[in-house]
Amino acid sequence: MGEFDFIARYFRPLAGKGSFELRNDGAVLSPPAGEELVISSDTMVENLHFLPDDPADTVAKKLLRCNLSDLAAMGARPAAYMLNVSVPSRSHYGEAWFALFSKGLAEDQKRYRLSLLGGDTTGSTGPLVLSLTIFGYAPIGQALRRDTAQLGDEIWVTGTLGDAVLGLYARKGKLEDSTGALVEAYRLPTPRTGLKLHGIVNAALDISDGLLQDCGHIARESGVAVELEAASIPFSRPVKAHFPQWQEECFIGGDDYELLITCSPTQSLALKKQCDQAHIPLTRIGHVVEGVGVNMRDENGHLMQFPRTGWQHF
Amino acid sequence: MGEFDFIARYFRPLAGKGSFELRNDGAVLSPPAGEELVISSDTMVENLHFLPDDPADTVAKKLLRCNLSDLAAMGARPAAYMLNVSVPSRSHYGEAWFALFSKGLAEDQKRYRLSLLGGDTTGSTGPLVLSLTIFGYAPIGQALRRDTAQLGDEIWVTGTLGDAVLGLYARKGKLEDSTGALVEAYRLPTPRTGLKLHGIVNAALDISDGLLQDCGHIARESGVAVELEAASIPFSRPVKAHFPQWQEECFIGGDDYELLITCSPTQSLALKKQCDQAHIPLTRIGHVVEGVGVNMRDENGHLMQFPRTGWQHF
Structure with missing residues (x-):
């Protein structure tokens, strides 16, 4: 042909x-x-x-x-x-x-x-x-951006994280995926289209390079720091089944295609309503503070350390 | 990095x-x-x-x-x-x-x-x-198309053909390019931007797959036949230096990036003026008739035969 x-x-x-x-x-x-x-x-x-x-x-x-x-x-x-x-x-x-x-x-x-x-x-x-x-x-002029996060914003994420990256490891035979849910998440992301976020959120991006790195993009481009609470980050049951061994990968791995949103506390109800109407899970995972970079704290408030922050192609 | x-x-x-x-x-x-x-x-x-x-x-x-x-x-x-x-x-x-x-x-x-x-x-x-x-x-609604050639249209082409394909053969060591002009044409096409053709021409495309094949596109999409006169087709001096051996390649080879235009004879002066103002050479090479496909005739009016008509990727 x-x-x-x-x-x-x-x-x-x-x-x-x-x-x-x-x-x-x-x-x-x-x-x-x-x-x-x-x-x-x-x-x-x-x-x-x-x-x-x-x-x-x-x-x-x-x-x-x-x-x-x-x-x-x-x-x-x-x-x-x-x-x-x-x-x-x-x-x-x-x-x-x-x-x-x-x-x-x-x-x-x-x-x-x-x-x-x-x-x-x-x-x-x-x-x-x-x-x-x-x-x-x-x-016109209303497209959401990643460089407009404001001090005091809450940070929200849709869905759950880590499913896709563990799905890739499952595809490579490095971990068990008995239900097939992880491989499915790797193969078929769910884009969070259809939300009306104009006038509600201050900044947004989709998590494609990994949570830590994409939080870093928001922090750097907006001239702020991002504080994350590890215990708040939403994971699915098939992902949690591989914790603690694979937890770090879920902060770092890419391919989530969930939205990372920053929004003033006064708008969080409006944001929640939008996501509820669209049946999209939404979780608050941190907030925007003065400073630079991304910090993640464990449930005791201790800063966590990571050897790398996410995916780069070369 | x-x-x-x-x-x-x-x-x-x-x-x-x-x-x-x-x-x-x-x-x-x-x-x-x-x-x-x-x-x-x-x-x-x-x-x-x-x-x-x-x-x-x-x-x-x-x-x-x-x-x-x-x-x-x-x-x-x-x-x-x-x-x-x-x-x-x-x-x-x-x-x-x-x-x-x-x-x-x-x-x-x-x-x-x-x-x-x-x-x-x-x-x-x-x-x-x-x-x-x-x-x-x-x-709005004025973008030029290839499926709107009309019976009786003249067919025009900008610039010269075959320089790029012979340049490619020169790059591969198959023919001599003493001035470097052919390789230059292969490496650096000259897009014919800046012409105001709306209201003047009936159909247009750029010749990227070779003259014969691209004429075939106009013929098929417009439901007409295209008659070309081989003796009218413009070639540069460095191209003609390789005739007759390489002439057929110049009808078939791609990468010309010259415009192929069909236009009513009543508009040919307007077309010529546009091209003159932009210092773009323009040559009439044939016309649009009833029928299907592309015919090329030699200087004696005899139909020419070609073993293939142009470039397809697979």
Whole structure:
């Protein structure tokens, strides 16, 4: 099958408004009146972000959901995406794999209400490389940021942490995952889209590089310090089953795709209400103080030490 | 150097309006009143789209210019871009390489008036993979397309063809390029931005997959046939020096990044004027007729045959 047949078969059915059915040099997009475009992009590389034998539909969904999580962190609702794929020749990434990949995208497009705009398909002499650039809409000037945390803010997190990183270790055979819940969390993050956070929160990001490192991003960019209480941090039952041995990994490991939010104590009820309505668990894990960096304290108030703070690609 | 220092050093200086200095989960962008966003994306893979020893600044510029060429084909003016890089570890793609890569982007940002919005940086277990998604603005509903060629249209092309594909063969040692002009054309295409083609042309695309194949795109998407006169097709002196041996490659080879335009004979003077003002050479090479596919005739009016029609990635 040639490149053009490949695009026609697996990507054209995903194409939506403004895409010219992928028949053009590019696509068009217009934000509604009063809104602006919010744009984010994530690349996933075989063996680094997914494993060659991960199911193709979950690889597709993870790619889309990582990006949806970025939109959620900026308070934007999903609209469309561009997809770039570099496909190794003589690999198992053939027609069956891409049929399932396309099916995964189709399911999540429906679930999160967005469509494919365009992209590029090339060969690769190495791993499968997938880049997705996502577009959402937010009220002009209202996109949430990570550099606007305020002194006295409470720090909140959605969902639970550590499931995905322990899922990766389970995939690599380093720990037991009898229910499969951890591997599932690694393969299929749940982006926290749909919350209306404008006017409620002061700063937000999604935890992709690990709790400690992403708290560090908020602290550095906002010119404040972050104090975390280890005992408050929410973990699922399958994660806690591996404590204390794996607890540190859960503070450091990435791929959570939960929202980290800072918000004035006067707004915490409004925040809680938003999350309750969306059935999204929300936990207060710390607060914003003067200073620099991130401190985590154990239940006795002692500062905890970590040998590293999170994921960097190189 | 870690990922965050890497981004700060080589990409933050390129970041412009709406990018939050690359400190956020994403970026924001708003088209001016009356205009919409035009979006295109191209991926370049080491050894497929550029060679490991190509200078880093020309790799950067080629990546940007391929995308700028897509905007030109849609009649959009450049605004901004997202950049995704997957960098192999233990390779020569280190600090010196990326310093030069960043310098190339900076020069072309100034030349073509656009800035970096955001992107993603990852490792790679294989080749260097570069994806760029470009954003431009065009009057709402006026973006040029390839499926709107009309019967009776003349077919025009900017610049000359074949320089880049012969440059690639020269790089591979298969032919002589005594002046270096062919390799230069392969490394540094000239996107035909800045033309005001709205209301003048009926269809347009940029020739990236080769003249024959891209004419085929216009024919198929517009439901017409394209007749080309081989003797009219413009070639540079360094290209013609390799005729007749390499002539066929020049009809088939890709990477030209010249505009292929169809326009009513009543608009050809207006088109010519636009190109003259921008000092862009323009040549009429054929016309649009009823039927299907692409025919090329030699100077005696005989149909020419080609064993293949152009570049597909797989």
